[in-house]
Amino acid sequence: MPSSQQNATFLAPAHVLCVQVATGRVSRQDRRRQARELRAALRETPAYQGARGQKAVVDQVGEDGLAVAFFGAAELAVACATEVAGALMRRGETRVSAGVHGGPVRRAAELWNTRGVEGPGAALAHDVMACGDTGHVLVSETTAIRAMDAPEWGDAMSDLGPVEVQPGLPLRLFSLAHGDVGNRSIPTRVKQLSAARAALRPTHNLPPARTRLIGRDADASDIVDRLETSRFVALTGRPGIGKTRLALEVAERLKSRRPGGVWVVDLSAVSVASDVPSTIARTLGLLALDSDPSLDRAELFLRDRDALLVLDGLPDVVASAGESVERMLDACPRLWLLATSAIPVGGRAREAWPVNGLPSLRPAADADPALLRDSAAVELFERRAYEADRGFRLTDEAFRAVADIGVAVGGSPLAIELAAAASAHASVEEVLSGLRESIARGKHAGADTTPAVVAWAVEAAAESDRTILQSLSVFHGEFAMSAAQAVCESGDIDAGQVADGVHSLAQRGLVAERDGPDRYRLLRAISAHARTLAASAGAADLLRRRYAKYLGTCSRELLEAAAGDVERVLEWATEHDRELGFRIATNAAASWHDRGEWARCARWFDILCDRREGVTVDLLAAALTARSRARLELGDPDGALRDADDALAHSSSIDDREGVALARRAKGQALVSTGSVQEGMRHCEEALASLRRLERPEEAAVTAAELAAASMLAGDAAKAMAYAADGLRVDGGEQASSSLLLLRGIGAARSRDYAHAREALAEALVVHRSVGAERHEASNLLWQAELAGREGDHHAAALYHSERLYVVQRVGGRTEIAEALRSAGVSSRRGGRLGDARRFARDEERLRTQLNQPRETTRVRLLLVDIEVAGGDAAVAREALTRALAHDVEDGERVLCLYAFGTVAHLSELYDEAATLFRAAAKWRDEDDLGDGDALERMYADTVTEARVGLRRDMESDAYDRARAAGQAMMPEDAMAYGRARLTV
Template identity: 30%
Template sequence: MNSTVQRFRFGRFEVRPAQRLLLADGEDANIGARAFDTLVALIERRDRVVSRDELFDLVWPGLVVEENNLRQQVAALRKVLGAAVVATVPGRGYRFAMVLDGETIAPPALAARTGLQHNLPLSPTALIGREAELATVLDLLAGTHLLTLVGAGGVGKTRFALEVADTVLGNFKDGVWFVALAPVADPSLVTRTVAGVLGVHEEPGRPLIDTLLDFLRHRELLIVLDNCEHVIDACAQWSDTVLRTSARTRTLATSREALGIDGERVWRMPSLRAAVPDAEPSPDELMDYPATRLFVQRATAASPAFRLISENAAAVALLCHQLDGIPLALELAAARVAAMRVEQVAERLRDRFGLLTRGNRTAPPRHQALRSLIDWSHDLLTEPERALLRRLSVFAGGWTLEAAEATCSGDGLAIEDILDLLTQLVEKSLVAFDDPSSGPRYRMLETIRQYGLEKLLASGEAAALRRRHLQHFVGFAEAIRSKLVGLEERQWNARAESELDNLRAALTCSLEPGHAELGLRLVNALHGFWYHNLHWKEIIGWIERLSMQAGEDGSAALQRAHSLYVAGMLLSNFDPPAARRHFEECLATSRALDSDSGVAWALTGLAYVDSRKRDPATAELFTESLRIGRGIQDPWEQAMLTIQCLICHAGYEMLMGRDDAVEAMVRDCEAANARLGHSRRYSGHCHALLGKVASRRGQHERAGKLLAESLALYRAIDAKFDIAGSLVQLGYLALHQGDAIRALELFRESLSLHRNYPTSRWITSGLANLLIAYVACEQWTIAARLAGALNGTRAEGAPAVVLPELSGRVQRAYEAAFLRIRAALGDSAFKHECNAGAQITREQAIELALTKSQLT
């Protein structure tokens, strides 16, 4: 590694291996040669513990030396760099415990993650003092399908679980997936949250749990369920179901209590080992205790000038002992070193502990320590800081500065003071600041958030804060409504996704008496977001509950009518008859309210669900919707209605074979899209429609260009289902042009995007598409097995069974391919391969279809 890295930086130090220099604030630190070699050896292997024997070989190659020599070099390093830089791991060796700045290559632990499937957040600091526990838990996890890490709040369960997950990344072919449950207030959302992390969405007509279990059934993966305690029953039910149905799925849970189901292994997580206070403890001896190492590292981060020395060693030992080695408590105490001497921290902490322990003798000691420390940190805040801390607990999953200003200001907190107060809470380790791709955000550790919620409830401000939170996110939803389509739609969809927990919390609040209209406004404003991100059944549920509480007249009635259209469009994906009922009710309600907007949207919805009937009256519905829509006063809404109506109408005209009408509607749609802000999604739809027309006319070059442009537009916004559709169209174009290999590649990529829906119509059509392509490639055996997988034992006869999921064109191509397989293989071989295909699962059929090897 040192052949490529020219220098290492951490804190005020810089190491230059090639020049054999250690600089402190730019000046040569003048440490000895052996100490320098020891430091470089530890830095280069900072992803792991380095044994004493290995260090002897690296620093004294070919020599026999006493172990005391190594201790002297480590002591010399700690004297110059600070005691936290080199951690002693009892019985194993030493480890470099700092985070480097300005590296030119990734450290080994991170480089090893490249190409692996996971969503694990990177930890900014090394795990301290858990080496023996890590080995134990890894052994336990290898021997069970459900392991629960149990411990008090603040003991470090989440951080430890992430270390375990990172260590076993390479053991799971289908990845390691972290599911944060802390923001999930509704137990019914546990399954949906897991599914969201895994990229599994609901299928038409099926419970989400069934789709998710089908997805997991044949995959080798680890799911980390973090912070289960507040939704413990739902987590227990979910884990029990997975244990019974998925032999290769493992679950690692963290909770303050066990899930309590058969097959669960429980490991109780201890606090970090701390030294018993001594009159004159040695700094080197103290650093053998994990609690000390953690405190010193965090204190050094808070105050770079801090050092563990003989003069403050007794105070550090006392502090770590009083805090029972609870990591969160140690981190909060270490943050105070930036503002006071460690002796002051220990003294104030000791006094407060005595008072609070006497006041609550029945609480477990560790809970006393943690609550006492948070109480103590809370008491050291100014009154404005306390007010903001408790008010921030209303947020779920983090918040932006704008959200904090809108929700938490007032009643003694000026809006212009929120940023300064937030900054102070960050500096005191009570709030964390992140800067993800979706924009800067703040968040609390869940233990702190729960503490803040208790204070909020006690303050009497909770109801007002929840309402302000709801009002802010209604305003947020309505403000970004137009931004979710346009040149920046991908960024704004990501921003909406980052607020999903807050949106759900706001909708929960809107179920309270008098707030239903606000909830319907939020739902309606984000119609496109719910639709394109597949939150179908969840939002239909919210609409049903809110509609029961909404008013029967005025603006509330208008919002309810609009929500009927939203529910209808979501239902159209899996229950067209129910969708039609919602559109009819929307139409009747809108007419009663004299709402031209509602009438126009309802007519578009009715025409859309009726399109496949090929009824001439359907075109009249589209025409009437456009006519009424011209009277909508809001230019953005008028453009949206025009685009939606024209795209749906063009699809109907495509079915009817009227290509000239399709082209005319696409031109009108593109003009409306220009007024809207050039949505890539709608531009992609227009290109796709024109590409289909060109393909049907035999204009293959023009079709290829249009469909490729459509695909590029969809890729720009990561619209996976639209991407999959474009890939299929390009695949059939490749077949028409005689390029069967290209078609096979395109169909494979399309199917891979839909494979998280194991029983959906997209999977069925995707498998049929690949069967057709394999026949074109004369891969008869794999095609016959796919025929068996699609048709079961019925595949033994001819012609092919009609698959209702297929369009007329694909069904005809499928039947022709089916007959070619039979003719190529002969009756006996055809029957044998079809029977083999009929025995495999849907997931195995997908694997078979996606394989790039050829069956013989």
């Protein structure tokens, strides 16, 4: 509800009520009548009249709604909401919704000179209102927490939880139902926003169960109970016995009990112990960083989470992987582990749970089929056979044969399912006969029969299907149909036949269909048999070569889907076909760049470029260009410039115009990084012009983003915004748009055009999230927090910083996480969220100690002092101050320490001491410069300013002057000693 301000205004805290009446299509005369009724309904309410009597209210009424700012108690805004809604309902108007939020609102020094209700608090109140359906009165946490001190309102509010009323801003909302006013249902929009937020922050990666677990219900219940007391349970048993399926069932049942998340870590493709931590980190969505070991980052992410990890296939790697697991258990006191293992797992904190075969009855000749049906093995066979052939029915005689199958395979679910799938092609009796023969031939009777059953199932398939299965063994994880066709196609088998063969193998249970579209996988026991067949046929290298060619040319989306295999195939290619290695690496470079995996990118190109003999010039130039960007991000601008120059020379030598443009852009980026901004921008502008002529919109958009960033670095926000707008006019893809929208928002913020900055950043955040640009998201949230802080909305700033912390924990190193914790702690303290502030600060203190950063450890302890001062408990604040000063304080932190002494003295009602300490600190730092430092220093400056106002009010002027004079005469070390002595610290 905008209006122009006729007088000088400033932002002040208020509780804003927005009310809207859904009008539909009505005449202008009816709208005017409605506005008069709204104004009358508002001004007749006791709450409004009371606030007006206190000269603490401003209102603005339109044709379809109103906004009222209460510069006083939160209860007045809440009461007014119910009174206005009730008055309108009594007049027959039922299409009313209302929202209340506490935040900064613009006002004039003389309140009656204020025109309209404007400011970030008013905008958010409107957004809160918009989250409700007709009849809802929604109240945000900033107002509700204060209003709920009164029993009348506390009992009337229902917590709806955090709701993203704006992108990146999850406000906790309450639904107010008081008397006849309010709607007790959960608003439709709240449901939609909550579902969208849950999708952004998944708390599990469990696949949906395709079928009901058979014969294991009691085991699953017992293991769930065991995981309430034992933090590490290992399910052991032979391959195919159903360990993974049982573990998934247990995890599903524990999902609601582990709010920190339930994650299945697939270790089936891991061959060395050192890859276990990185696989865990990748499953948790943590970015790979060479600066911080994966295990450290996983521990940091999980430390305070009540979470369950399912380590599927843990001992199939090496026994030393257990060291990583043990360390995680020690570092994460609320972490629970469930492992699956083909062999017993020993060690501390582990409890083995043997998984046996499904119960199988050996039928007598006159056995009752009804009794056999109750057997878990028979039930599983019958269900899977019916899924393969909807016309399948068991005769009485067939029931006995199925029971014999269960006994023959030792109750192995995999073997039973393979046998059931085969029943679509042969009678049950023929399946039983074939199984017995295969088991006898393999001499597996009484032992592990799974390999023999797998071999029998493969032999029963058509020859072309067996050939396809053999080729599929090259995949270590999930694969797409296009990948299968790439490795299986030959002179004898075309793409259509491959697709038919994969589907045929899936029907036989030899290929597992995954949850995503067109996604498949081989189970471990089947994959092992297929690899044996490929090795026996001498086809292993041929299959790797085909797969390498595919990875060198496939789309980014398909490459991402095969991410688990890329490095394994790269290892083979560097030894057997360097050109293929270059093609795979250059194809993967874009994905590595998008994910910020610069170290991985540089490492592979280092390996490949050291073996460049015989590689074509265009491939070498592309590799050098990709490595240039990686080196730049890793802090080696000189190396990046050398690579860019080499790439430029190589591309020029073969007149590769696109290669020249990309190398020139890389050179421009390196020059900007070394401080030669104008020269670097000139190279990027030339690259941009070339890419436009070549009609490469995506690369042109990326180059425009680089020019926008360089302009920002040069301090020209207007030029940066122009480049960003220019880049957005090109259809350059979502990744480029993510960067350009972010730069446009930052440019607007630096130009102090806050309204457009908020709008651009909100639009950009949606794109960041849709394309998974988490580094862009972190930067965006930082700027949104900065904007909120500049406008005095410290509560919103705290929420933005908290959201950013979650993202940084996934993509940042430990030092970056520590800085994010500091920002979240300071902003939460300023926003009055003391519980959050205390938690963030303690987490940061622990991390700074681990990183051996004594100066920052002292500073975060001083933050904790201020948090406890704000909490109002002088004894607790003194304890925090004692802890902060437990070690030597560097000279640069003495002023902050003196401020901390002063604030604790003020809280302890030692007014003379507080005034003395504040003046002693100010002597060594010009008072005019207070708050020009980092966020912690600015926060302390505000705390000290407020405390000084209180001292002037509470002390006689002569006493105040004497105390200040005493502080003026003190040297810093004397002031520190004085503070310690007077506060007994």
